[in-house]
Amino acid sequence: MQHQLTCEQVSALLSFYVEDKLSEKLSEYIRLHLESCPSCLEKYLKMKNMINKFMDIQNKEIENPYANKQYEDFRNNLSAYIDNELNDFENIKIKKIAISNPLARQDLENIYTFKKLLHSSFEKTKNDLKNDYSKSIISQIKHEDIQEKKLDPFFTLVISFFAMITCIVAGIISILYF
Numbered sequence: 001m002q003h004q005l006t007c008e009q010v011s012a013l014l015s016f017y018v019e020d021k022l023s024e025k026l027s028e029y030i031r032l033h034l035e036s037c038p039s040c041l042e043k044y045l046k047m048k049n050m051i052n053k054f055m056d057i058q059n060k061e062i063e064n065p066y067a068n069k070q071y072e073d074f075r076n077n078l079s080a081y082i083d084n085e086l087n088d089f090e091n092i093k094i095k096k097i098a099i100s101n102p103l104a105r106q107d108l109e110n111i112y113t114f115k116k117l118l119h120s121s122f123e124k125t126k127n128d129l130k131n132d133y134s135k136s137i138i139s140q141i142k143h144e145d146i147q148e149k150k151l152d153p154f155f156t157l158v159i160s161f162f163a164m165i166t167c168i169v170a171g172i173i174s175i176l177y178f
């Protein structure tokens, strides 16, 4: 076969193969080689075993003894607690869990920090809006001011124009009829 891999090539690629980081084609060549080569297959199985054990250790480290049923209860009631929706008895229960369970305490701190951040950003937005609002009022007033100043001379002109026309018409009438 044209693409048959040598034992050296398979050894070099084995760790990538175990972690499933090779192209489909290359994986396929290695699989074919392993089927027909007991010594490479042994290497492969050893490596796979080692990686599995390593993964197990990692997973056990992630498992936290405080991530228990009590903590789950706490998580389920946390937002109700923050929003003051629990009765006194439930409130005390949540507080007790937060004191005895570091995971719960951390959650509570995180959510309070988050709330504070949210609140301060809300206040900021409100202030910004207030500023914008007063700015827009000021600019509106200025605008009206300008309009008034613009309109004023125009009206004066119109009124004096009408006064002039009235005088002329009155003059013509008085000349024609008297």
Ligand SMILES: [Zn+2]
Residues within 6 Å of the ligand: 006, 007, 008, 010, 033, 037, 039, 040, 041
């Ligand atoms: Zn081999």
